Amino acid sequence: MTANYKNYLPLPALALLFMMLTGQAATAQKWLPGYFIDVKGVKTEGYIYPNPGGSGPFKNEGFISFRDEEKSTPYYLSTSDLQCFVAGRDSFVVAHAPGNETWAKKEFDFVRVAVNSDMKIYATRGADSGGGGGKKVQVAPAVGIGTGTYGTAYGGGLGISIGGGGGSNKSKLSYYYGTNTANMKHLTGENFIDVMSEAMADEPEVVEQIRNHNFGIGNVEKLIAYFNKVKASHSN
Structure with missing residues (x-):
């Protein structure tokens, strides 16, 4: 059975399209x-x-x-x-x-x-x-x-x-x-619980998670995302 290539772009065209899309994405990011x-x-x-x-x-x-x-x-x-x-x-x-x-x-x-x-x-x-x-x-x-x-x-x-x-x-x-x-x-790891509990004191649910050692200095990004999510839920 012979494959039908009429509906496919040739490789050079695909490469050009990819370069254009990549360039647009890079520009948008800058x-x-x-x-x-x-x-x-x-x-x-x-x-x-x-x-x-x-x-x-x-x-x-x-x-x-x-x-x-x-x-x-x-x-x-x-x-x-x-x-x-x-x-x-x-x-x-x-x-x-x-x-x-x-x-x-x-x-x-x-x-x-x-x-x-x-x-x-x-x-x-x-x-x-x-x-x-x-x-x-x-x-x-x-x-x-x-x-x-x-x-x-x-x-x-x-x-x-x-x-x-x-x-x-x-x-x-x-x-x-x-x-x-x-x-x-x-x-630091030593002051993490006290500092983050104070910084996030407006959200007792988050502070409880901090004091229960569910977050630490190694996953601050996740803690901040969780804090933002809880905070945002109060504005909905």
């Missing part, structure tokens, strides 16, 4: 609708690429790429220019690396509020437990609105990888806690 709030408190809407890679406008500072319109010429914005920005459903604030740490050889960078309460949880990649070492920022899901010393976080959503240098980053996800970015300290 540029997200959002806005930034500058150091004067002015809000500007447009499109943001949170992880442009390469060298930014200022040494030792994180930066993003911004377009006023979807197809307009992009320009860079550094931490010196901004209080915060939102890309898609993700919100970021400007923070100074705590203590003697550096973040991807940066003193200032954008960090994401993972849990937004009086005791906030911040998340980054590549930070060590006490100091030194570079990192690129990749944040966990955020919730609500929060104000820190270096800016304000808005909205909430999925994780976006940001930080100088671009590219993929497989370093361990690290968490901080504090009432604002100026007093961030590392979340």
